[in-house]
Amino acid sequence: MKVVKSNTLQDTLKRNPHLKIYLDELKRREGVVPTFVPALSRDMKALPRPNLIYPVGDPIFIHIYTDRRGEGRYIAIEPRLTPDEEPKYRALMDKMLEIAPNEKTPEDDEELEKLIDVLIGKVVEIVPKKEHFGEKRKLFRLGFEKVRLTRDEVYKFRYLIKRDVIGVGPLEPLIRDPYIEDIHVIGPKNVHIVHKIFDMLPTNIDFKDDLYMAEFLKNLGERIGRPVSERNPIVDGTLPDGSRINIIYSPDVSLKGSSFTIRKFTAIPISITQLINWGTLSAEIAAYLWLCLEYGMSIWVSGETASGKTTTLNAMIPFIKPQSKIYTAEDTPEVQVPHSVWQQLCTRERGSEGKVDLFDLLKAALRSRPNYIIVGEVRGREGAVAFQAMQTGHPVLSTFHAGSVKKLIQRLTGEPINVPITFIDNLNVVLIQQAIYKKGQFLRRCLVVEEIEGYYEEIGGVVTRTVFEWDSVTDRHNFRGLYNSYILENKIAQTAGFEDPRQIYE
Template sequence: MNLKEAAANNPHLSRYVAEFTRKSGKAPVFYASLSKEMGDIEFINIIYPVGDPIFIHVFGAKENRKYHTIEPKLNSVEKIKYKKLLSIILEKAIQEPVPSDDTELRQTIIKLVDKNTSSNTSFLNRGQNKVQINQNEKKKVIYFIDRDIIGNSILEPIMRDPYIEDVHSIGANNIFLIHKVFDLIETDIRFGDETHLSNFLRNMSERIDRPVSEAKPIVDASMPDGSRINIIFSNDISRRGASFTIRKFQDTPSSIIQLIKWGTISTEIAAYLWLCLEYGMSAFVCGETASGKTTALNAAMAFINPASKIFTAEDTAEVKPPHRVWQQLLTRESGPAESRVEMFSLLKAALRSRPDYIIVGEIRGEEGSVAFQAMQTGHSVMATFHASSVKKMIQRFTGNPINVPVTFIDNLNICIILQAAYVKGKFLRKCTAIEELVGYSQEAGGVITRAVFEWNPSTDVHLFRGLNNSYILENKIAEKAGYLDKREIYEEMFLRARILDEMVTRDIVEYDKVLEIISSYYSKGMDGLPFSI
């Protein structure tokens, strides 16, 4: 698709481009997709699609970029017709069968619009209560009804944009985004006033079954698409007005090759993780807020043997293992106290099911002790955890409220540390270290750890400190793999690094394609690769 084709099908886009070009003297350039390198361009002026009829326009100098949404607009007459049709649909929808999903609801809306509109010249057909509307108006009105009933109201363009990570709104007219290409950027979306913002937050919170109010002003929950929303409703608490933050859900996880290309990890780190997860090592992905823990966890799970039985336990559905045998467990935080299900209970239930891997979306409290019990009884566990170093991770796990005995900590095999960092003026997520937990030493008075990978920020290089010195590779994995000479395990690691390097070179980035190659290697070895090494 190019701009000419897109504009031909979307008159509102054509009008927007013409008006912007007239005012600025610079016509936007159309891109069907974006690349990470675009973030380095000093002055940007691009339009990209996020699904008809919505387009996004990003423009401006690097330090002051703007994010404008382009969607159809209703004129004054069309707004009257929209309100009339919306009222009719809300009134008559109760007579229709209850839809089982959004697709059926969308079909019901279209059916009701068709039944209650007419192309006759009179505005309202007498006796029939039908709204007169032409095809172009009908298309726009259906879009807005769909957007406001099924979608996300004025946030719909943002929620459709695959390049948005987080949405931050403070008050009615300050909405900022974390963009995967352009980092922090301001939008043109406005609620207008506190009343409209409050109505939006009330409606959204009721849709997700966590109604917000002055009495219960803070809500943290999942949106219908799986994104995470945190609402702070009361002006007494949020002095600059009601606010919310949305952490967007990715339909398809980022691949391990994507993480390598971003510089988050190296191919050697990925190869090391491949061996660790193939042989059932327990691993925690640790870091502070927005360091990319869940992204890394999802990417790394592709390395777990495809034949494994996976159990996931989460508050919000963010973990997406690609395995056929996957039991997805979620906490239930609403409803009567006796019907609620906490993470602690989910993990206890998972233990009884004998999974190969238990994946915990995020450990926050006493469920951490159950995770270590699982490891002690031979279950492999992966999880994310808020801690900026292995030392702080151990401190938090051995303190309140988790209270894991320090002598149990070495049931965990590796700790992956992530950090959000600015490197040469760019916001990046980096794996700053991977540490192996060797064991508890009474003489040392604590847990002995060994750094196998470290990130050098001055050179932006991940250093492999574990060559011929990795406790996990030599004493855990090599033994399981049956190597007589334990150090041959490094050759296997470097072989897998070359496989990953070849995927990087060939730009094999899509998650499904990366997964297919890894799965084929599991079943056929080197013969299963689509290239030679």
């Protein structure tokens, strides 16, 4: 769908009469006028009672405010049908469907969008003022074939048709909003989002009823190649924009109604400098990671759900030498690689050709001679293959679900991954990340960077060394690895040709 960016409020109101109607009603009801801002900034989080409207591409606008109870609200403002317009909209759809078989079948969304414009042009007659549908029905009986609409009605109906046919229906405002991280839907009336600045907020998005939502999820599942049904109620997939979705369809399984979660895709990866500015990690940690990747170390980013693991993984990938061949294996495509030689592979859940899982993709990686293997997330038996790859000289980057290095080792050596504990030192560096609340603010922090030295039989365990540690009081990352870094002294310094390994700290 074509997106028109808004500029000044005056120009915006001229193009979007529905926004003026919303603002007038808001002023009448609440007695306040929101501040119109073209974009948000992170310092807006400090506003005691935010009341902001920002554009996400005409004709959609977002209103974030604090209500009288002191609770945050997220309102998507878009054209909506009035009761008088609903029969006109249905008549327009009927006429378009009537003549659509005579047109060439579109091969992609761009052609489909053009076809919608063509069909509307053929079945609509522009009139200067609104007509009641009863008047129009009389005109139909007299032989008029076109639907008589005003320009404002055509503008509104065209948006709604494209939103539902090409876009993602009621979710379109949330998908367009670049400030949303996650979307959580539990039943038709319970839609929340996690905002990058204002955290978790309830929305005004409404799926009408269980029947409408069930039909919506069926259609969405078909579009993304992951059909849902009573027999197959739980699916994972990727939306057209790259966002990751998990659907739990059956009310027998999801007791409060069908539910789904969307992890938004960021078209432009967050850079390492942005992570430094946000305090997720420090410039010293970034320099350390750069050295490690320059010399072929295997690094995993571990932590709990929504701790920013994939974001950090993507931010460090540009540190890999640009002439390297990168091989990525994922369930859903989230890893973003800037290198020209990038072999991107994704699992296939089912189909007539057969299932392909991460285990299969990682076995294939060993025959592809990559310089770096990147696994979106290690969960199961593919972890053992990842360690085999590291043993054969293929460094591996990945994310993992574990809140500490100790728990990471426990998971790796247990079912279903079953990596022998003596192989653990093939993994060189682990970053532990966590989402935290500090002074009422939602933050992501790299808690610790640890090096894995190896398993020592005499102590019956794995020795690790902490090289960076986050201080929660000062919100700073302290370097603990001075003259104590196993990776810098015993791996990188030797490869770099230092006579004295400790010269690497200079």
